[in-house]
Amino acid sequence: MEKMKIFIKVVSTGVFFGCVVNNSDTIYMIKSIIEEKERITPNHQMIVFNGIILEDHRTLASYSIEKFSMLYVAFKHKEITSLSVGNETEHVKSNQGGNEVHISVLDFVGKNILKVNTTNNIELLKAMVESKTQISRKEQKMFFYSTHEVVQLEDGRTLDSYGIKENSQLRMLAPYLKIFIKMPQVRNSFQLDLYSFLTVHDVKKKIWDKMGIAEDKQTLIYSGRSLDDDKTLATYSLQNNSVLHAFFGFKDGSQELKLFIHDKRNEVTFQLMVQKWYSVLNIKTLIESMVEIPIGLQELNYLQENLKTWKTLTHYNIECNSTLYLSVHGHPIQIFIKEPQVKGSDNNIIMLEVKNSDTIDEIIAMIPQEYMISGGIFDPYCLFLGETRLKNELTLAHYDIASGMFLQLERSIQVNVGIPSGEVITVDLKPMDLIDTVKEKIEDLCGIPWQLQTLTYLGDEVDKLYTLEDYELHLGSLWNLRWQFGGNYWSFFWPTYGV
Incomplete structure (x- = not known):
């Protein structure tokens, strides 16, 4: 028996509280605690953890619920006659009505497979997703691609009212971060779609998946400092389109050193925290991350010697509190x-x-x-x-x-696009882009699937076989084209046209 603190969140009200429990406590005992605090009787509660609705007779330990875990409580509405519980895998007909099925919820970060009952409502589905992804249900927008149309799912309706069945795929839109990873050592850059609650170690796993570089060999840099594995992206205030610099090498466990960089252009000195195994290229990467001077323009000198990018601080006997001199030259x-x-x-x-x-x-x-x-x-x-x-x-x-x-x-042809987070993103396009290409670029930059987008002219959807230039020549301008998503309409605002 082990005492631990867990957290409870009531989905419908947002009420959040902690309580001390034993890992041997049953789910029904947790419901009793919730009843004392929130006056919700146990038979009206559904407790969700990691995308699963928990069974009353099982213990916290049986679900691998540990200290500081978050449990989500949803109301059992009268119209919900059956629930999917536990983690069994068979597709069965519930003896209380409805089918227990497996569905996929896709977003730009990944895919979540959930076991649900078709009589569950969308609000409960969002609670299950929140328990797996930490994305508040209020920030989730769910869409289902039915046979003839794309529909946005309403909280109060059930899955079966939309025809959702075994192996159906739903698309979820939620605020996320598009982060660019720049790796100067291999002259490679790529983007990752992430959530701000992910840890630095989570990002390293994704880099491992993409580049095959082991997590323990990676160092991630933002704003001139190396990032700690257990910290979240939110801790470092990363924004959409932020750049993380990454380098890799055999870490020797040495302590950090304080290094001073003197910029000879403006006679300003700033400091970096480094390790002796860092190469000169790694130092230049830190400088680019901190003061945005591209690596290709930097020259570093120590004791009047021009430093070679592939050599390490140890090679040059650079010690703590040393000063390197930075000059900027074009080639x-x-x-x-x-x-x-x-x-x-x-x-x-x-x-x-x-x-x-x-x-x-x-x-x-x-x-x-x-x-x-x-x-x-x-x-x-x-x-x-x-x-x-x-x-x-x-x-x-x-x-x-x-x-x-x-x-x-x-x-330059541009369109402003409103995304689920409320941010407006400018998308740059080319005159020869096909309509489908426009949608693909918007999906790539804004995270809105092309199937959910509509481009119209005077209310009618445009032909995907034509380019923006075709419509420009035919219509005289692109002003009357409208990009539509979720009830919002946006116009192409550039170029400007002569009278």
């Missing part, structure tokens, strides 16, 4: 610019001799005017690297652009 590179895409014609390509310290604005100014196609449009030209629009104020080095790389010159 000449040769890049290629493809002119704007035009249907049915080949793209001309021009070569430019530039520096990696040049900004995107400066690169655009170097491009001959004959490559700029206006057609009645005030030309907000931009450059794309693949499908990524390059920000005008940033340098080529910010994007790790090296000699021999190709950039695409395009007119």
Whole structure:
């Protein structure tokens, strides 16, 4: 018998409290505690943990409920005549009515498989999801792809009223973080879709899945500091589109050292916490993360010696409280610019001799005017690297652009998109993007499945076989196109059109 503290959350009211229990206590005993505090009789309670509705006669220990676990309490409404309980796996007909089935709830972070009864209502389903993912039911939006339409599920209705059955798939939208992982050692960057309550170790597991680098060899950096495995992303105030820098190596267990970096441009000195096994590239990664000077522009000197990126602090005998001197230099590179895409014609390509310290604005100014196609449009030209629009104020080095790389010159087309968290995200598009491509880009950036999106013109859904440029030429502008989701409508707000 072991005493421990657990937490109880009443789903419908949001009431939250802790209580001390024994791991040998039964679920019915927990319901009695809840009755004393909230005046909800045990026969009207459903207790959910890790996506399972718990059976009265079983103990906390039998469900592996440990100290500080969270249990969720939902009301047993009169119209719910049967519940899925326990963790049995067979698909059966309940003797109280309804079918016990397995369904999948997908979001952009993963998939949860739940055992439910078709007479359960959506509010209970959201409580089960909350118990597995920690996403408040109030932040969950559930959708079901039925035969002919996509419907948003209402809390008071039952699963069977929507025709949800064995192996049905639901899509959940909820606020999440799109985090970019940058790994300078292997010149690779990728994105992860995460929730703010996940730990740093959870992120390392996902990097292991994607890159095959063991968790204990990884160091994650944000804002110039290494992150602790047991802390959550929320602890570090990560926002949507934040960048985590990652490097890896054989950690020697040495203590952290304080290192000073003197920026010779503005005579400012700042400090970093490092370890002796760090390479010079790792130090440059910390600097990029902290003060946003791209690695490709940094030069570090110690005792008047230029430090090589692949060598370690130990190699240079750099000790605690040492000062490294930082200077910023651009390097000449040769890049290629493809002119704007035009249907049915080949793209001309021009070569430019530039520096990696040049900004995107400066690169655009170097491009001959004959490559700029206006057609009645005030030309907000931009450059794309693949499908990524390059920000005008940033340098080529910010994007790790090296000699021999190709950039695409395009007119800027943008649409604002409202996402479930309430944030508005600007999506950059190309004139030659098909309607389906537009939806895919919005799904990738905003987490809204393409099946839930609608693009309309004067109320009618547009043909997915045409491009934005096709509609622009046919309609005279894109102003009358509307992007729709969840009852919200957004217009394409760029480019602007001449009279």
